[in-house]
Each structure stands twice: as structure tokens, then as C-alpha cells.
Amino acid sequence: MNGIHDMGGMHGFGPVDRRPDEALFPEAWQGRVCALAGYAMSAGLANIDAFRHAIERMPPDRYLADGYYGRWLHALETLARERLADGLQPESPEGGASVVREVDVEPLFSVGDAVCTWNRHPEGHTRLPGYARNRRGVVADVHPACVYPDTNADGRGESPQHLYTVAFDDAELWGEEAEGGTTVYIDLFEPYLEAMG
């Protein structure tokens, strides 16, 4: 979905506030939310993709106002409301298990192949950042096939897909405003990619 979470390239957030020696959990509730999320996921409340999607579905003003663990709390509440009403329905009894899957088909692409990302704007969860849609890149790495977040997030199943790292020249992404001499590498699932003729 084209949401507030998809932050790559946005303007207006100012300088990065890097403080030395900050506390891991400045407020006690933040640690509890962090731990609770881990337990809730391994108990089968949701898979990682559904959890991320629950964060993305927050109203954008709340996403920004609630902070990192505030967003986690919101997602846990959303998922509990949606999924615990009729009793828990674990999606994966192997909570926390690897997302790597064996697939029967060979990867379509190899290292060095020129590809273009698709120009799709799904309402659901996806891991193709908005700034890299309809952009040309080169396959830099081929990873083991993994669970496909786009379908796994909303109960349509794992439908594992091949996964690649794709290199994008910064001028392809940012045009005249590109700094130059920079390559951005993004991990992308095979359905997002088309071969360049």
C-alpha cells in the first residue's frame, strides 16, 4: 500500500538525531511491548508480514505520533481484535521459523541481468518501496526463495518466490537531484521484476 511507512526519498524530516548512550527502552512499557510482540507472534497471533501490514494500516498521523514501540502496540491491538474474537487461529505453528522455502522452479534471473520493476500500487502489503517502482536496475545477487510477503500478510498463503538483490543507479531513482556515485541495492521478489529486452 502507498502508506506513510514507505519513507524512502521523502523530504521534511530534518536532521538525524543520533544520541550516544541512549537507553534501549527509555520507558518501561516499550520493553514490555517489544517482548510481548515476540511472544504473541510465536504463539501464532500473526506472521511477521501480517504484523508489518497491521502497522502500515495505522492512520498516517498516528504512525508518526506513536513512535516505534507505539506502532508495535497498535499492531498487536489490531491483530488481537481481528483474530482473537473467534479464538486464536495460528497461521504458522512454527512461529519464528525461517522464511526460506524450497521451490520447484528455477529463478528467472541471474546476476548481471537487466530488469525493470513493475508499476503496481497494491492496496495490500508489498515490499517494493515506492521510490523503486518502474525503475531499471541490474540483478546483483540471487538469494534462496522465500515466503512472499504480499500474499502471506493477508492470509492468501506463503506462495514462495525467488528473491534477488537489485542494484539501482542513483540517477535512475532520483534524476537530476541524485548525488552521484551512489548505488542503492534493494531486495526484491521475482513478481516485482520484468526482464529488460
Place this chain on the structure above:
Amino acid sequence: MEKGLVESAAVDALVERYEQDVGPLRGAQAVARAWTDPGFRARLLEDGMPAVRELGFGDRMDGHVARLVVKENTDTVHNVVVCTLCSCYPWAVLGLPPAWYKSPAYRSRAVREPRRLLAELGLDLPHEVEVRVWDSSAEVRYMVLPQRPPESDDLDQDELAALVTRDSMIGVERL
């Protein structure tokens, strides 16, 4: 908790574990070993997870992660890691991410103007150094292998590990 899925004492125990966690020390030990052992360095760059397991901390790898990929800085290449869509981070080697890594400012700018961002954080890279930004958009996790600092020839592995900062392994600092 009401459904009996999670005990509140277990939550508190896990919080305590996070707080006592050694955080980026595991990554620092891997880096120091790579600086002193070329065979290990090659294995770490080839496939991070099995190499890191050799150091005895494979048991706390985030279970769902597909791969750990380690990218080496050189005189002409500088690597920096971000997650623009959420805050994916190599927990297994660096612990929990710092607040700035999760901030909208870092997530939005690291892919669009990494040189300016790094300069603001005190790392002014010459133009001839290529910047490689790794946007962790799937379940592959990235860690940077920083360059060994000058004049560190006399140090042993533990002393070297003490020089390695968390931020150098994210790529917003050079040693």
C-alpha cells in the same frame, strides 16, 4: 495475556534479557576475527550466518531471517545499511537497533542523499568513494565490515573488537 498465551513474568524476563544483551559485541567480535583471520573473513563475506555461528552465537539468530550478508568497506567503496519500509536490522549480530536508525529522518534520507546525511553525522566521504546503500526490504540482513583502523597492528583480537563501534557496522562511521 488474559487468554493465557503469555505470562507477564515471562514478558518481564525477556525485557531483562534484551536489556542485558551485549548488543553489537557479537558483530564486533566477528569483525575483529575477520581482520586477523583471512579464512574467516572469506567465509564471513561468502555467507554471514554460518560464519557467525562459528563464533558460538548462532543460537540467537532471528529465526525467520533468510540470510546474513556482510559487505566490506574498502578505500573506494563505502557501505551503509537502512530499512526504508520498517526498521529491519541484523539483531543477531548488532542487538536491537538504536532510535536514530528507526527514525523517519534516517529512513527517508539514507537512500536519496546518503553523502549529505553521512556528512551531517561526521563522515565526509570523498567523491571518488562509491557509496552503496543497502535497503533491507526482505528478510536478508546486512552488516558492514569496516576497514581496520590504521596503527592497530599490535592489537590482539579482543583489543581490536573493543575498537569496533555499532555505528561502523551500520555504515554511518569509519574507524
